[in-house]
Structures are given as C-alpha cells and as structure tokens.
Amino acid sequence: MKSKFFFIGILAFVVAVIIFYSYSGGGSDESYFDELTKERQAKNDFLQSGDESPFGNEKKNFKSLNYFAPNLNYRISARLVPIERKKAIALPTSDGIEKKYLEYAYAQFEINGESCKLLILEIMDDGPYRGTLFLAFADATSATETYGAGRYIDLKKTPGASSIVLDFNKAYNPYCAYSDNYSCPFPPRENTLKPAIRAGEKKYHD
Numbered sequence: 533m534k535s536k537f538f539f540i541g542i543l544a545f546v547v548a549v550i551i552f553y554s555y556s557g558g559g560s561d562e563s564y565f566d567e568l569t570k571e572r573q574a575k576n577d578f579l580q581s582g583d584e585s586p587f588g589n590e591k592k593n594f595k596s597l598n599y600f601a602p603n604l605n606y607r608i609s610a611r612l613v614p615i616e617r618k619k620a621i622a623l624p625t626s627d628g629i630e631k632k633y634l635e636y637a638y639a640q641f642e643i644n645g646e647s648c649k650l651l652i653l654e655i656m657d658d659g660p661y662r663g664t665l666f667l668a669f670a671d672a673t674s675a676t677e678t679y680g681a682g683r684y685i686d687l688k689k690t691p692g693a694s695s696i697v698l699d700f701n702k703a704y705n706p707y708c709a710y711s712d713n714y715s716c717p718f719p720p721r722e723n724t725l726k727p728a729i730r731a732g733e734k735k736y737h738d
Contacts, residue, residue: 606731610641703732
C-alpha cells in the first residue's frame with residue numbers, strides 16, 4: 533500500500549514539474565517577445581520624433597521600420613574562439629574612409645544546418661564606445677530582403693566567457709540605410725553568411 537501511494541506521489545510530482553516548466557518556458561518566451569516588441573516600438577518613436585533621428589527634417593514622414601517576425605531559432609549561443617595574435621584591421625565605409633577595429637574573437641555556431649563563423653571586432657576609437665564589441669554581417673537576404681550593405685548586432689563583452697549570445701532578432705540596419713549623411717562600416721568579407729538570416733530588421737526602402 534505504501535509503495536502504491538509513493539508511486540502516485542512521484543507521478544503527481546513529475547506531472548507538476550512538467551506543467552511548471554512548460555508554463556515557465558512559455559512565459560519566458562512571451563516575455564522575450566514582449567521585450568522585443570517594446571524595443572522595436574521605442575526605436576520607431578525615436579526615429580519619428582527624436583532630436584538625433586537620422587531622418588532629420590524628414591522624420592515627420594517616417595512611419596515604421598520593417599522586421600521579420602521574432603523567431604527563437606535565431607537567438608543562438610555561439611562558441612567564442614579567441615584570437616591569439618590580435619591585430620588591427622581596416623573596414624571600408626560608405627563614404628570611402630576606412631575605419632580601424634581590433635580583432636576580438638570568432639563566434640562559431642550552426643544555423644539552418646550550416647556551420648558558421650563570424651569575426652567579432654572591438655572598437656578602437658577614443659570615446660564612450662572604446663573597447664565595446666562590434667559585429668557586422670551580411671547573408672543570403674542582403675540586397676533583396678535586407679539592407680544590401682549588411683546589418684549589425686550589439687554584443688556584450690564578458691571577460692573570460694567561452695560563449696556569446698548572437699540574437700539575430702535584434703539585427704539592425706546602420707543609419708546609412710536611411711540617409712546618405714552617415715559613414716557606416718561594411719562587414720568584413722569573412723562575415724558573409726551563406727544561410728538566409730530571416731530575422732531582425734528588413735530593408736527600409738522598397
């Protein structure tokens with residue numbers, strides 16, 4: 533009799549754990565999507581009315597940016613591969629003036645069944661962004677569904693970390709996608725991905 537009640541108790545506990553984690557996982561995903569929606573709306577608000585909007589005097593005509601639907605498959609934990617002998621590299625920009633960055637590490641991951649690698653750079657310029665990470669990439673959607681000169685992802689530097697989150701849902705266009713008044717670095721040649729990354733911001737102009 534005791535063993536029967538023990539089994540029923542264990543079964544009830546397992547069912548409760550499954551329900552709890554199913555509910556927690558759903559809530560976590562929902563929170564992520566809500567946060568992403570708020571971030572996108574905040575950016576629309578800034579572009580429409582912010583003093584430093586890249587649309588300048590034309591911001592009154594701005595409606596909204598275009599995005600792919602959020603997809604958790606494009607939020608990836610990538611392996612960080614250190615670069616032993618880091619060197620400065622120069623990236624071409626939209627105004628023809630090269631911009632220098634310091635090699636930081638490679639991010640290795642798999643997406644859509646393909647093995648990928650992206651070079652992460654570190655900003656060298658004096659100022660508030662010195663030492664922060666910079667990731668620019670292009671993919672099979674570039675110039676068709678997304679901005680032809682590539683997109684950016686903001687990354688957080690964590691000393692000693694062996695992995696890093698690449699959230700392509702938060703991939704965004706440089707200001708050059710909206711105005712010719714800005715200088716925007718192009719992605720390194722090695723940062724052109726073969727798969728189509730249908731996540732994040734789409735191209736602004738049709």
